[in-house]
Amino acid sequence: MLSRLAAGNTLPIVIVVAAIVVAWYGFAVYLNMPWQLGVYERSGTTWTFADLVRDTLAQERPVLPSPHQVFAEMWRTTVEVAPTSRRSLLYHAWVTLSSTLLGFALGTLLGILLAVFIVHNRAMDKSVMPWVVASQTIPILAIAPMIIVVLNAVGLTGLLPKALISTYLSFFPVVVGMVKGLRSPEPIQLDLMRTYSASAAQTFWKLRWPSAMPYLFTSLKVAVAISLVGAIVGELPTGAVAGLGARLLAGSYYGQTVQIWSALFMAAALAAILVAVIGAGHRMVLKRMGMAQ
Amino acid sequence: MNAPASHIEPAVQTLAPVIEASGLGLTFATNDGPVNALSSVDLAIGKGEFVSFIGPSGCGKTTFLRVIADLEQPTEGTILVNGMSPRAARQARAYGYVFQAAGLFPWRTIERNVALPLEIMGYPRREVDERIARTLALVNLTGFEKKFPWQLSGGMQQRASIARALAFDADLLLMDEPFGALDEIVRDHLNEQLLELWARTQKTICFVTHSIPEAVYLSTKIVVMSPRPGRVTDVIHSTLPRERPLDIRESPEFLSIAARVREGLRSGHGYED
Numbered sequence: 204m205l206s207r208l209a210a211g212n213t214l215p216i217v218i219v220v221a222a223i224v225v226a227w228y229g230f231a232v233y234l235n236m237p238w239q240l241g242v243y244e245r246s247g248t249t250w251t252f253a254d255l256v257r258d259t260l261a262q263e264r265p266v267l268p269s270p271h272q273v274f275a276e277m278w279r280t281t282v283e284v285a286p287t288s289r290r291s292l293l294y295h296a297w298v299t300l301s302s303t304l305l306g307f308a309l310g311t312l313l314g315i316l317l318a319v320f321i322v323h324n325r326a327m328d329k330s331v332m333p334w335v336v337a338s339q340t341i342p343i344l345a346i347a348p349m350i351i352v353v354l355n356a357v358g359l360t361g362l363l364p365k366a367l368i369s370t371y372l373s374f375f376p377v378v379v380g381m382v383k384g385l386r387s388p389e390p391i392q393l394d395l396m397r398t399y400s401a402s403a404a405q406t407f408w409k410l411r412w413p414s415a416m417p418y419l420f421t422s423l424k425v426a427v428a429i430s431l432v433g434a435i436v437g438e439l440p441t442g443a444v445a446g447l448g449a450r451l452l453a454g455s456y457y458g459q460t461v462q463i464w465s466a467l468f469m470a471a472a473l474a475a476i477l478v479a480v481i482g483a484g485h486r487m488v489l490k491r492m493g494m495a496q
Numbered sequence: 497m498n499a500p501a502s503h504i505e506p507a508v509q510t511l512a513p514v515i516e517a518s519g520l521g522l523t524f525a526t527n528d529g530p531v532n533a534l535s536s537v538d539l540a541i542g543k544g545e546f547v548s549f550i551g552p553s554g555c556g557k558t559t560f561l562r563v564i565a566d567l568e569q570p571t572e573g574t575i576l577v578n579g580m581s582p583r584a585a586r587q588a589r590a591y592g593y594v595f596q597a598a599g600l601f602p603w604r605t606i607e608r609n610v611a612l613p614l615e616i617m618g619y620p621r622r623e624v625d626e627r628i629a630r631t632l633a634l635v636n637l638t639g640f641e642k643k644f645p646w647q648l649s650g651g652m653q654q655r656a657s658i659a660r661a662l663a664f665d666a667d668l669l670l671m672d673e674p675f676g677a678l679d680e681i682v683r684d685h686l687n688e689q690l691l692e693l694w695a696r697t698q699k700t701i702c703f704v705t706h707s708i709p710e711a712v713y714l715s716t717k718i719v720v721m722s723p724r725p726g727r728v729t730d731v732i733h734s735t736l737p738r739e740r741p742l743d744i745r746e747s748p749e750f751l752s753i754a755a756r757v758r759e760g761l762r763s764g765h766g767y768e769d
Binding site: 391395397409410416492493494 | 587589593601603644
């Protein structure tokens, strides 16, 4: 039993997670200690080390909340509150998720379209690609408020402006991956299509598109994760109305570190789920294409 | 007619030429300056011939095949394929091309790979199924329809690529070292099968190879080429019968043709040094 655990992935993962949790508790005690010692001093309490550990892990506004505080908060705001309530973390997660998905879908579409044009047109290849790269050198934190403000000025509010920030981030890996993917057929395969006098559309659908599939899914995994980042960043300048970004901002206004950490964990869980869904899609498509081996 | 053409037997000349090249030349512009891949090639290939192109690397044999297929554009001279320009011939789907590597699409099963040209050329569905079955039988791959390329050996993949080139109605088969990457035993076997296929289908075959025995065993005509610039140095008409068991390769006649090919290759090299 033990040897089977050691042979698989389970044991190493368990050890790493346990090490992180232990280190986390250690840092929580250490970082929350100065404030706790101040409390003891003012009230003149005599304290033992056990008291210190217990109290530092149960502060209301700790510098670093302990893992069990974060998970208790997550439990309270997901299971014990109706998902439609503004106090529910699930409600905020859904707000962020919907803008992530819309932005991701638009970004993927834009990325694929640009890649198709770049691969089929020399002028596009020379002129568009530098702009695509340049677009990503601008810090998203700088450009996000401007996108929101400008779109608000032309009457676009709500989901779309936030989603467009996700689009801005997520189209990039899709363009880069798909340009590489659509160019991945071997010269022999392209020559073969030419010997059949295949049209450009036939060459695209029968050769370039299927060849690009593995590249597309790899790009999509990156794109969906940064779409989530974009959605969260997009929620910061909107006045913290709703969403995980709003939760993070509100938490930092009021020193609610437990709330911040639980929002962070929710964002991480969301990212993990999204990447896993893309991964499952990837495996399914490769299997249908007979390339899973 | 130029010297190489005079080697063609009168019997062959009376047939309509499938390929007619005169003064054909091709110069590639590269970073190191122009490379003369083909120079004043005059050649006529009659219907139903099996022509091998043999020579060292850089002699232009593959380039010549690619010119026939309209994959390269000649810079001098003229070439006609079925009496048309190579471009018109390609658009009329006049030839099937077999490359050095099988080049099967890994996401398609063997039967879908064979169906690829038929889909592109718009054959009706019923006919597609019938043609897949017929051409796979022709290359002895019946029973492997649903397999993916990676499930097959290299020799079988190359046979599937030949089936793909035979699936549509082209009377001309262009083969660029199709068996170059295969071991000797598989190669012998495929050579035998190819001759059988040629006899059955009556196609005209242009076959590029590095191997003297392969060229002599397969061909009715052997075109010996030499490099820098790529040119034809000898055209040998084989006197071997059309029916060729593998052990014909030990006959004195076979050996004398092979000796002439080797001599041609050697003199080509001597010219260079």
